Amino acid sequence: MNIRKKLQNSKRIVIKIGTSSLMTTNGKVNYQQFDRLAYVLSTLNKAGKEIVLVSSGAMGVGMDKLNISKRPVSIPGQQAISAIGQCEMMNLYSRFFSHYNQTVGQILLTRDIIEFPESLKNVTNTFDALLEMAIIPVVNENDTVAVEELDHQTKFGDNDQLSAIVANIVGADMLIMLSDIDGFYDKNPTTNPDATLYHTISDVTEDVMAKAGGEGSAFGTGGMITKLKAARYLLQHNREMVLAKAEDLTIIFDILEGYEIGTYFTAKPEIIKEAE
Numbered sequence: 045m046n047i048r049k050k051l052q053n054s055k056r057i058v059i060k061i062g063t064s065s066l067m068t069t070n071g072k073v074n075y076q077q078f079d080r081l082a083y084v085l086s087t088l089n090k091a092g093k094e095i096v097l098v099s100s101g102a103m104g105v106g107m108d109k110l111n112i113s114k115r116p117v118s119i120p121g122q123q124a125i126s127a128i129g130q131c132e133m134m135n136l137y138s139r140f141f142s143h144y145n146q147t148v149g150q151i152l153l154t155r156d157i158i159e160f161p162e163s164l165k166n167v168t169n170t171f172d173a174l175l176e177m178a179i180i181p182v183v184n185e186n187d188t189v190a191v192e193e194l195d196h197q198t199k200f201g202d203n204d205q206l207s208a209i210v211a212n213i214v215g216a217d218m219l220i221m222l223s224d225i226d227g228f229y230d231k232n233p234t235t236n237p238d239a240t241l242y243h244t245i246s247d248v249t250e251d252v253m254a255k256a257g258g259e260g261s262a263f264g265t266g267g268m269i270t271k272l273k274a275a276r277y278l279l280q281h282n283r284e285m286v287l288a289k290a291e292d293l294t295i296i297f298d299i300l301e302g303y304e305i306g307t308y309f310t311a312k313p314e315i316i317k318e319a320e
């Protein structure tokens with residue numbers, strides 16, 4: 045039985061895209077990716093799906109706008125770049141989505157939103173109102189106010205976990221996490237060419253976590269660990285996630301058709317189903 049067939053019935057879908065998938069390797073805005081994303085998500089929205097986009101990229105777009113190649117060391121310096129980049133990035137989204145006659149709205153969140161019931165209610169109401177109007181919310185972490193304890197000394201929080209929180213609060217059927225890698229492997233495939241892809245993961249145990257290695261890409265912040273934490277959070281909340289590569293964004297159509305693409309995190313009796 046194809047365990048992914050039910051993905052065809054997903055109605056409310058959160059898509060997370062990371063910085064490395066929106067920028068070229070030399071740090072320039074990748075306009076083609078913005079265009080493809082706008083095309084795919086607008087098409088799905090018009091087909092009756094409810095789409096929420098969680099997009100990183102404020103720092104990357106801001107650095108390109110200011111023509112700098114190194115992140116400032118200080119947190120306020122980074123926050124300033126993010127403020128500039130967020131504005132520019134929403135401008136890009138607004139323009140590219142409008143080519144497909146699709147309106148977007150910006151939502152900036154901090155991960156602690158779940159600890160403040162009144163704020164959480166406001167956030168939920170805003171999502172619901174936007175989705176009701178068939179508008180695609182574009183979510184990013186509010187880097188101006190985000191405080192991530194010790195991590196905050198060196199880097200921003202990560203949108204991988206934020207996207208899982210968003211998927212839970214909007215009651216999404218599915219989180220599609222798009223990355224620079226085509227799924228979760230038994231070891232880091234960047235440094236281990238013989239690594240094997242897992243098609244299905246049903247429980248993010250400590251053993252599973254131990255298979256995630258090293259830091260992520262130059263732009264991104266999380267690496268594989270934060271993607272696994274996001275998946276673990278979703279499984280704990282009876283939700284699901286597919287981790288797949290962002291290279292060709294029309295892959296999103298195929299994922300939602302139920303094709304065996306990337307790694308499917310879903311609660312199942314087996315702990316890990318190995319790749320054939």
Ligand SMILES: Nc1ncnc2c1ncn2[C@@H]1O[C@H](COP(=O)(O)OP(=O)(O)O)[C@@H](O)[C@H]1O
Pocket residue numbers: 062063064065222223224225227228229230231232233234255256257258259260261262263264265266267268
């Ligand atoms: N077990 C693993 N399976 C897949 N990728 C892994 C694994 N361990 C470490 N990685 C690394 O995680 C990277 C993905 O994280 P990251 O670069 O932060 O993604 P993105 O920028 O797309 O959000 C991969 O390119 C790979 O180098």
Ligand SMILES: N[C@@H](CCC(=O)OP(=O)(O)O)C(=O)O
Pocket residue numbers: 061062063064099100101102103104126184185186187200201202203204263264265266267
């Ligand atoms: N708020 C930050 C996001 C940081 C982040 O999580 O980045 P990524 O690892 O590329 O998803 C930004 O927009 O630059």
